[in-house]
Amino acid sequence: MIALIGNPDPLTYSVASALRAQGRPVVICRLVDHDPEGDLPGDQIAFRIEHLGTLLERLVAMGVTEACLVGAVSRPRVDPSRIDAATLPLMPRIAAAMREGDDGALRALIALLEEMGLAVRAAHELAPSLLPPAGVLSVARPARSHEADVLRAEAVHRIIAPADIGQGLVVRDGQVLAVEAAPGTDWMLRSLRGQAEGAVFYKAPKRCQDRRADLPVIGPATIDRAREAGIAAVVIEAGGVMMLNREIAVAHADAAGIVLWVREPGP
Numbered sequence: 001m002i003a004l005i006g007n008p009d010p011l012t013y014s015v016a017s018a019l020r021a022q023g024r025p026v027v028i029c030r031l032v033d034h035d036p037e038g039d040l041p042g043d044q045i046a047f048r049i050e051h052l053g054t055l056l057e058r059l060v061a062m063g064v065t066e067a068c069l070v071g072a073v074s075r076p077r078v079d080p081s082r083i084d085a086a087t088l089p090l091m092p093r094i095a096a097a098m099r100e101g102d103d104g105a106l107r108a109l110i111a112l113l114e115e116m117g118l119a120v121r122a123a124h125e126l127a128p129s130l131l132p133p134a135g136v137l138s139v140a141r142p143a144r145s146h147e148a149d150v151l152r153a154e155a156v157h158r159i160i161a162p163a164d165i166g167q168g169l170v171v172r173d174g175q176v177l178a179v180e181a182a183p184g185t186d187w188m189l190r191s192l193r194g195q196a197e198g199a200v201f202y203k204a205p206k207r208c209q210d211r212r213a214d215l216p217v218i219g220p221a222t223i224d225r226a227r228e229a230g231i232a233a234v235v236i237e238a239g240g241v242m243m244l245n246r247e248i249a250v251a252h253a254d255a256a257g258i259v260l261w262v263r264e265p266g267p
Contacts, residue, residue, distance in 0.1 A: 001064045002121070005029040005113075006071030010244050011123060011130075011217050015070055018127035027064065029055060033076035049076050052094065053086030056116045067118045068126060069106055069213040072184075104164055106213040122212040124242055130217075132246055134238035138253045138260040146200050146233045146259060149174065153202035153235070154266055161206040167216045170231065172199035185218070189225035197230035204237035204265065211240075219244030223252040223260070233259035240265065 002019060004012055008030055019026045028044045035048070047055040059067070075098050083091060090112065097108035110120050124131050136142065142150075149171040156169060156176055166180030170192060177196055180188045185203070192199075203216050218236060226234050234253065236243070241262075243249055253260040 001025045001027060001062060002066040002068060002126070003027050003029050003059050003064045003118070004068050004070050005031070006069055007031050009071050010219065011242065012071045014130065014244060015068065015123050015127045018129070027059070027062070029059070031071075031076065048082060049078055049094065050082040051084050051087055052112075053088070053090050054084050056112065056118075057086055059118070060116055065117075065119065066121050067113050068121050068123055069109060069113075070123045075105070100164065107210055110210060110213060120212050122215065124215055125212075130242040130244070131239060132236075132243045132262050134262050134264050136259065136261050137246075137250045138258060140233075140254070140257055140259045142233060142235075142259050142261055145173070145198070146235070146261075149200040150202060150233075150235050150261075150263065151266070152176075153200060154204070157202065157204055158207060161208055164206065164208075167205060168201065168203035170196055170199050170201050170229070172196060185222060186225055189222070189229050189231075192229040192231075194228070194230055198232045199230065200233045200235055201226050201229075201231045202235045203241055205240040215240065215242060217242040217244060218249070220248045220252045223249055223256065223258060226258060227252075227256040231258065233261060235259075235261045235263050238262045238264045 002024060004016060004026060008028055016026050016028060026043060030044055030046045032046045032048060093108055097105040113120050152174050153169055153171040168180040168185050170177045177199055178188050178192055203218060205211060205216055218241060250260060
């Protein structure tokens with residue numbers, strides 16, 4: 001049995017669907033910041049961060065042997081009065097992890113899972129079809145200006161990656177208009193609404209990140225936010241960014257005249 005752990009989102013359910021199609025039993029572990037109300041489906045468990053130790057013990061007792069960290073990354077507030085006995089010894093590590101960037105926090109959680117004997121698997125390993133093939137998927141083709149801005153974006157991305165800040169940025173005419181930070185891609189793109197005409201949105205994993213967790217993902221909603229911002233080209237790293245509902249995403253790009261390019265990473 002495999003556990004999908006995090007804040008469930010469309011990626012979580014895509015991975016769960018792929019696993020079930022393979023005949024593999026799945027349990028979705030939903031991180032919440034409050035006590036759950038009502039009953040959850042039989043294949044789901046809700047847990048608070050203050051009960052992480054108990055969750056891990058429960059998963060092992062259920063026969064779970066593998067785990068995948070998938071879903072939106074969040075940092076719920078810890079209520080010291082709610083920490084249970086199984087989680088108390090872990091709290092110094094949990095508190096330190098929550099002060100790190102996303103990659104640092106997820107590395108700490110991966111270590112805890114492995115110490116419990118769980119093999120940590122990547123979402124794209126479990127559902128390889130989520131990684132689109134390299135090439136230009138849209139009708140619109142990259143212009144020379146797009147290629148130049150992609151090179152600039154890739155260079156800046158390499159510089160900010162060690163700081164564990166974000167996975168995407170927007171560039172126009174060599175100028176960085178925005179860098180993704182903690183609020184995420186959608187927030188960044190919404191902040192540029194109507195202000196990024198002709199720009200390139202570039203997204204790739206951090207060079208230093210553990211790709212078993214938080215591999216970037218885009219989908220039709222990303223294309224829609226890019227259109228609202230005025231972005232001309234969405235460029236993602238081949239083999240490093242997952243795509244939800246690929247056919248719909250391509251259709252949205254074509255309807256908006258946006259270049260959708262799955263580009264091999266530079267050296």
